[in-house]
Amino acid sequence: MTDLPDIDTDDVAGQLEQAANAQERFQILYSVLRDRICVLVYPPGTQLSEEALAAEFGISRSPLRKALQILEADGLLQSQQGVGTLVTDVDLDELDQVYQLRMELNELTGKLSPAVVDGVLLQAFGKIRLRADGLRQSPSRQGFARLNIDFFHIFQLLSENRPLHDVAEKLFYQTCRIWLTLIPDRDLVKEVEMFCDEVDEITNAVATDDVRAAALIRRAHLSMGFRRLQRHKNMVVDNPGE
Numbered sequence: 001m002t003d004l005p006d007i008d009t010d011d012v013a014g015q016l017e018q019a020a021n022a023q024e025r026f027q028i029l030y031s032v033l034r035d036r037i038c039v040l041v042y043p044p045g046t047q048l049s050e051e052a053l054a055a056e057f058g059i060s061r062s063p064l065r066k067a068l069q070i071l072e073a074d075g076l077l078q079s080q081q082g083v084g085t086l087v088t089d090v091d092l093d094e095l096d097q098v099y100q101l102r103m104e105l106n107e108l109t110g111k112l113s114p115a116v117v118d119g120v121l122l123q124a125f126g127k128i129r130l131r132a133d134g135l136r137q138s139p140s141r142q143g144f145a146r147l148n149i150d151f152f153h154i155f156q157l158l159s160e161n162r163p164l165h166d167v168a169e170k171l172f173y174q175t176c177r178i179w180l181t182l183i184p185d186r187d188l189v190k191e192v193e194m195f196c197d198e199v200d201e202i203t204n205a206v207a208t209d210d211v212r213a214a215a216l217i218r219r220a221h222l223s224m225g226f227r228r229l230q231r232h233k234n235m236v237v238d239n240p241g242e
Contacts, residue, residue, distance in 0.1 A: 029067040044089040110215030132196040
């Protein structure tokens with residue numbers, strides 16, 4: 001599901017109306033719904049109504065149903081008989097192996113069909129670094145979640161291997177919600193700072209035309225981030241009232 005169009009989430013119905021074909025409409029629907037799930041507009045346990053969504057987007061249920069089915073295959077939704085379509089919960093223990101695989105895939109980014117670093121790529125990383133600088137100044141959960149998602153897609157540009165893109169994207173969206181659910185408020189500023197440092201380090205590596213170094217940096221930060229998430233989870237278990 002790569003190369004999704006840029007979505008203006010404030011005017012989804014308008015973009016659907018202007019879509020050139022059914023495939024583009026599906027991509028818009030899929031992208032918007034996945035985004036809402038992953039930034040917790042639809043928190044775990046939320047029941048999604050086909051009728052309500054179809055009315056919001058101004059479409060029939062058929063293309064919407066297809067998008068919901070793919071999101072269920074991605075592990076983000078679950079259909080329960082007599083209940084409906086629910087947003088799945090996220091469990092760090094269940095996703096342990098997913099994180100391990102993501103670490104290996106990040107390293108492969110620097111080995112499998114690495115991209116040629118050109119002006120377009122440098123500009124993309126430069127813009128995302130400016131956004132990271134802004135997030136440092138005004139940390140927020142939603143800002144962190146949004147930057148995390150957008151930086152993932154920028155990082156994907158470092159490899160031209162499409163199968164790698166597809167697998168990495170599916171695994172990323174299975175795990176990215178964990179940050180919003182586990183990071184306590186008192187640690188948000190620290191986590192934002194460390195993520196923005198990662199953006200800086202990878203951008204610097206790209207600027208020196210060293211895609212392999214960028215991939216190794218990404219792998220290292222993912223490993224350290226996973227360990228921090230484990231500590232956050234243990235703190236929640238030990239102090240459920242906090």
